[in-house]
Structure formats: C-alpha cells, structure tokens
Amino acid sequence: MxxxxxxxxxxxxxxxxxxxxxxxxxxxxxxxxxxxxxxxxxxxxxxxxxxxxxxxxxxxxxxxxxxxxxxxxxxxxxxxxxxxxxxxxxxxxxxxxxxxxxxxxxxxxxxxxxxxxxxxxxxxxxxxxxxxxxxxxxxxxxxxxxxxxxxxxxxxxxxxNPVFFSGRYRKLERGIPQTHWDCRICRGKGCERCGFTGKQYPDSVEELIGRPVVELFGAEGAVLHGAGREDIDARMIGTGRPFVMEVVSPRRRTIDLRTVEMEVNKQAEGRVEVSLSGWSRREDVETIKSDKAHKKYRILVEIDGPLSFSELKSALEALKGV
The missing domain is CATH 3.30.2300.10 (THUMP superfamily)
Known part of the structure; x- marks a missing residue:
C-alpha cells in the first residue's frame, strides 16, 4: 500500500x-x-x-x-x-x-x-x-x-558506572589477605568469633587500598583485581603485584591519581604501599586475571647442627617442583 x-x-x-x-x-x-x-x-x-x-x-x-x-x-x-x-x-x-x-x-x-x-x-x-x-x-x-x-x-x-585504575602494590606485613574474607562461622553476618565485624581477618590489601579510594571518589565501594595472589603469611615485596582497582558507583570521577597514591600510602603506611600507573578499563580486569605470573620466593632456613655441601645440594634438589 x-x-x-x-x-x-x-x-x-x-x-x-x-x-x-x-x-x-x-x-x-x-x-x-x-x-x-x-x-x-x-x-x-x-x-x-x-x-x-x-x-x-x-x-x-x-x-x-x-x-x-x-x-x-x-x-x-x-x-x-x-x-x-x-x-x-x-x-x-x-x-x-x-x-x-x-x-x-x-x-x-x-x-x-x-x-x-x-x-x-x-x-x-x-x-x-x-x-x-x-x-x-x-x-x-x-x-x-x-x-x-x-x-x-x-x-x-x-x-x-565504575572507574578503574591500575598499579602495583607491595604488602609489607604478613597476615593480611589480598581481599576481604567473610567470617567462616557467621558467613559475614557478624558473630562473637569475628567481633561482629563479619570478617575473618581485620584487614585486607583490598580494604587498606580501598578505604581512602572510597573516600576520595565518594564511592560505594572498591574492588581489587590482582594478577594472582600471595599467601596470607607471605609478604609481597620487590616491584610489587600488578592490580586493577574498580571504584564502584563513584560520585567523583576525575581525581588526580597522584593524590590517590599519596593518600593510600599515608593511611596504609608500613602495611601496604602502592604505585599507580594510570586509568584502566573493564577489559583490563580480564587481562590481568588471565596473565600467567611467575613468583620468586625468598626464604630463610635455620639449621640445627653442621650440614655438608652434598647434603645441602640434595635438600635443594628435593625442593624442585614443590
């Protein structure tokens, strides 16, 4: 028609x-x-x-x-x-x-x-x-x-929508998990075991970095996406671990990252420090999580009594692949 x-x-x-x-x-x-x-x-x-x-x-x-x-x-x-x-x-x-x-x-x-x-x-x-x-x-x-x-x-x-920035963190204190863990007993609801915090550990790398980030951006939360993770009882030193921080529902978006870096390092002094490299995108989260990271551990071994070189060599060989 x-x-x-x-x-x-x-x-x-x-x-x-x-x-x-x-x-x-x-x-x-x-x-x-x-x-x-x-x-x-x-x-x-x-x-x-x-x-x-x-x-x-x-x-x-x-x-x-x-x-x-x-x-x-x-x-x-x-x-x-x-x-x-x-x-x-x-x-x-x-x-x-x-x-x-x-x-x-x-x-x-x-x-x-x-x-x-x-x-x-x-x-x-x-x-x-x-x-x-x-x-x-x-x-x-x-x-x-x-x-x-x-x-x-x-x-x-x-x-x-969230904003993302990337950098590296160094964990200077043992006993801190990378991210928030809910209490195993109450599963985050709060109980006597966790002091009614709902947390298995008092702090995490995510929270130590995230608290000042939330304040500066006026955000609802901050989520850390790391390139792998270290054990709770291990430090992360050297050049640090790459990460992307996701800032959830920020009221402010154009914060100077140098200011963010300084404030995080000030509030987490002696426990965690960061070096920020720039703004990121959501795609970088998938990239950083899919990267295969190589770790280097430094250990201090205390031995009782004398040890021959051949015994030391045998012990080191036994550690390969562990």
Whole structure:
C-alpha cells in the first residue's frame, strides 16, 4: 500500500500522536524527526482525501502522550544526577508491556519493516533534552552514567558506572589477605568469633587500598583485581603485584591519581604501599586475571647442627617442583 493508504490504516486503530504515527515510517527518509514525519503523513492523508484536517486530539493509544512531557522527564534526570560528576550519559527506558505490544501489533498487521521502536525515540528525545540542559554528551558505548526512565511510576533510576585504575602494590606485613574474607562461622553476618565485624581477618590489601579510594571518589565501594595472589603469611615485596582497582558507583570521577597514591600510602603506611600507573578499563580486569605470573620466593632456613655441601645440594634438589 502507498503512504496515504498506510496512514489511513494506522489512524483506524485509534487516536495516535504525530510522534507515534511518524515512527511507523521512522526508518524512511533522513533529516526529519518522527513528529515531523507524523505531521506530514497526517496532512498528506487529508489532502489526498480532500477532507477537513484533523490534528491529534485526546490521548495517544500507544504512548499515552509521553512526548508531551519530554521536558519534565529531562528535568527529573538532571535532578537525579545532581551531585554526581559525569561527562557522558545514556538514557534507557522500561517500556510498559501494553505500549510495546500495541505498536508491535500494528507492525505485524501492516507488515511494517521500516518502523522505529518507541523505546528508541523516547531515549533519543529525552537524551537531546538532557544535553541541552547539561551540556554533557550522550555515549552509547561507554557512558559514565546510565539513567533508566520508568513511565509507569514516573521515576528515574541512576546507575553510575565504575572507574578503574591500575598499579602495583607491595604488602609489607604478613597476615593480611589480598581481599576481604567473610567470617567462616557467621558467613559475614557478624558473630562473637569475628567481633561482629563479619570478617575473618581485620584487614585486607583490598580494604587498606580501598578505604581512602572510597573516600576520595565518594564511592560505594572498591574492588581489587590482582594478577594472582600471595599467601596470607607471605609478604609481597620487590616491584610489587600488578592490580586493577574498580571504584564502584563513584560520585567523583576525575581525581588526580597522584593524590590517590599519596593518600593510600599515608593511611596504609608500613602495611601496604602502592604505585599507580594510570586509568584502566573493564577489559583490563580480564587481562590481568588471565596473565600467567611467575613468583620468586625468598626464604630463610635455620639449621640445627653442621650440614655438608652434598647434603645441602640434595635438600635443594628435593625442593624442585614443590
């Protein structure tokens, strides 16, 4: 069918706004908004039929006139992001099933292959309004924050993506695990055995580095991803162990890593020290965990009584492969 017939068929389903009407041919032509496409289709339809023009009135049966409130939704997003540092963002929407099913029914009935989903237009239009209000950029691949719109509840949800930085740590004190361990008795709930901390050990390398990191970034947490791990009762000296730190839900993102390094070394003095090398990405976590590390151990052996060279050599041979 031609566009005039198609428009008539779409209008027969019920009252529909220009956005939803235009979105039925959203992948045709360029340089037009769906609102403009819808207006053009509606005008052409009534011109072709030589009938009085009827603009959209009432409530759109597909989107419930969502697009009349784009500015209000953008304001909600800006308010929800207040106090969070970000340069890029991404808008997402939880489309109610009835809305999605409604437009999909039209696509199926009319065999439409050039329609655009409602979710795509909502995300784009709200995103454009947020750009106007904040001057920030939309990023579809690596946004600093993701904002989810919920048309049913009228609320927005903010998901702050983590930041990553890498470096090396040296563990100067024995008896410290690399990462947090839940208490074996209460499994993290807190009991007399662990002093109601929920922890098997009072501290870990992860926590000694993570506490100042959480403070500086205003984050919810910090997760250490190490290239292997050393035994609890062993130190990690030499050049140190490579690691990537994942900073969870940071309110601040552009902290000088030199400041981070100094603060960690100050708070963990004598126990752990770090040397930070730069910012990282999530992919670096997988890389650092898959690397095959080679360890060197230095041991001090105390022997009672005399020992011949041949006996020493035999003892060392016996240790090979252990």
């Amino acid at each position: 031609d566009l005039t017939e198609l428009t008539g068929a779409i209008l027969s389903y019920g009252e529909i706004c220009d956005h939803c009407l235009g979105r039925m041919v959203g992948k045709r032509s360029f340089g037009l908004t769906n609102d403009q496409r819808g207006k053009a289709l509606r005008i052409s339809f009534y011109l072709a039929r030589n009938e009085p023009y009827k603009p959209h009135e009432g409530t759109c049966w597909i989107c419930q006139d969502f697009f009349e409130d784009i500015g209000e939704w953008a304001d909600r997003v800006v308010a929800a992001l207040e106090g969070t540092e970000f340069s890029t963002f991404l808008i997402g929407t939880r489309i109610p099933p009835l809305m999605a099913e409604g437009e999909e029914m039209v696509w199926s009935d009319l065999s439409l292959s050039f329609a655009e989903p409602l979710k795509s237009e909502i995300n784009r239009e709200v995103g454009k309004a947020v750009v106007e209000r904040t001057g920030k950029e939309a990023d579809l691949s690596r946004p600093d924050v993701v904002i989810i719109l919920d048309p049913v509840s009228g609320t927005v949800e903010v998901q702050v």
